[in-house]
Amino acid sequence: MSTESLRIVWIYPDLLSTYGDRGNALILARRARQRGMPVEVLEVRSDERLPATADIYLVGGGEDGPQALGAQRLIADGGLHRAVAQGSVVFGVCAGYQLLGMSFFAKGVQCRGLELLDLQSDRGPSRAVGELAGEIDPRLGLPALTGFENHGGRTHLGPEVSPLARVTAGVGNDGATEGAWRGKLLGTYSHGPALARNPALADLLLRWATGAHQLPPLDDTWSDRLRNERRAAVAAARA
Amino acid sequence: MPLRAKVASSVSRTAAALSRAAGRGDGSVIGGWIGLKIDPDLLAHLSAGRAIALVSGTNGKTTTTRLTAAAVGVLGRVATNSFGANMPTGHTSALAKAGSTPYAVLEVDEHYLAQVLEATEPHVVALLNLSRDQLDRAKEVAMMAQLWRAALVRHTDVRVVANADDPMVVWAATPPADPARGINPPHVTWFSAGQRWHDDSWVCPECGSTIQRSGGQWWCTGCPLRRPEPQWVVEDEGVLDPTGAWHKVSLQLPGKVNLGNAATALAVAAEFGVRPVDAVSRLGIVTSVAGRYAQVDKDGRNIRLLLAKNPASWLEAFDMADEAPTLLSINARDPDGLDTSWLFDVDFAPLRGRQVLITGDRAYDLAVRLDVNDVPFQHVRTFDDAIRSVPPGRLEVIANYTAFQDIRAELDRVN
Structure with a gap:
């Protein structure tokens, strides 16, 4: 963690903010402040240099054009690669998850990714739209993943990354696994404000960023109710 | 009208009347659906011989359509789909029901604009705005702008009335001309209605560069796309027309956004030859539109209904609402996304300091959002619980589409 305060960078909200992506920055900042940590949230637009010294970087979802443009600019900028080399946390969502990999497809063309995660994405036979749920990798010690997905991609994981979760509803990477993680880098197809439904995942990112083994618990009454309701809705849809 | 179209039109009217009589709906869709089954070209047949205006965009369509119909009404009878049934079935129903009228003003779902342009051959089309809305099934914003643009290239004879403040709309309304192939740019009249929501137009749809904004102006940093000079402008409590004359606009509808809608209505009516000075007083007769802005007195509470379907319209709703107890209701059924x-x-920060109640199918999603936003709230199960939880006086209700319809049903389908 940088010395003064926890620094969270929201990468390119002008390109990669299709649907509520701001939520992840708001949720991380709030949960840190509730634990008494001073927080600074920086929104870095695509015509600005990316600071390489922040603690957490958020890469959100986007349409094909902005996704391809965002990847190009992040590669040219180099700031995210320097940050990762220094041990920063990166959380990628949907298009932002895909572009952390080796390659992805946008507008029918294969594009170079940031090559930070060993995975590649192509187009699936149909668009995956709906509730997404999964059992998270037990090594991360988190409760089940819940979210909403809306993407046309299929993602193939290489040996250097682990799946974030085993899919119990929805598609995720390929209908079997969902998301990926390695070190302090984590990506998911659970789009938009993914942390709203997964406060324990938010706390994992905060623990990674601060080095804390444990964080004081917070009142998560409303997110617990939301999680239970979504779990029931997924079960009812299956029955 | 061909015989098949006459039969289809008559059956369509009957079905709509039956639907209303059976209490199954307002009949604004079913009649058109049946009519189009009998004659697929019914909409084109019903449009022939009418001077038509289409109104499309993400937000404000229904209200602007109602205001425009009132303004064009200076000239004669106007057919209109005033219940927000804005797809071809709704247009067919509305025209069949109205019988022969010299004018029609039709609200058009933005996804259907190309199809309805083709079928109705309108005199003028009004393009209001484009922003994110129900992305789980709707087109993304840039793709929508591209569809509009492609449709306008095929109809360069139509007169366009478009919002100068929305870069996506400006780009859509100015397709490249190709005089060698007989493609001329459409004639565009620009209005300025302001735009509170900017998050879908930071990136130039033409070249991908950043769009800059300052003092009401906007321009692309990488290509010539920039805000055109508007001919119709909202100023104070009125509208400046292209001659520079200012008209006081007294609406019964709240908010600056509705002044913008009024400016649009006057601009569209002017394309039919209506002078703003003749139309402006007629705008004041519009009170509520399919329940939007309706006020109902119940148990000592004055309940006002505001519809907010997407981020841009929520920002406008907060601007319209009084500093009073506020009920928010959210569903996520098919029509909502x-x-x-x-x-x-x-x-939601503007709601801090007001008594906030939440309800609806997806109240917990809203609860988490408000919690993160530091807006205190109380969860209620039913609309009656909400009424009992607030003191006598104004209760503002802001709801998304099906939640709004649910509450409207509780209030006897108030219009």
């Missing part, structure tokens, strides 16, 4: 992520695109 199944995804509630957009709640995080809305800053």
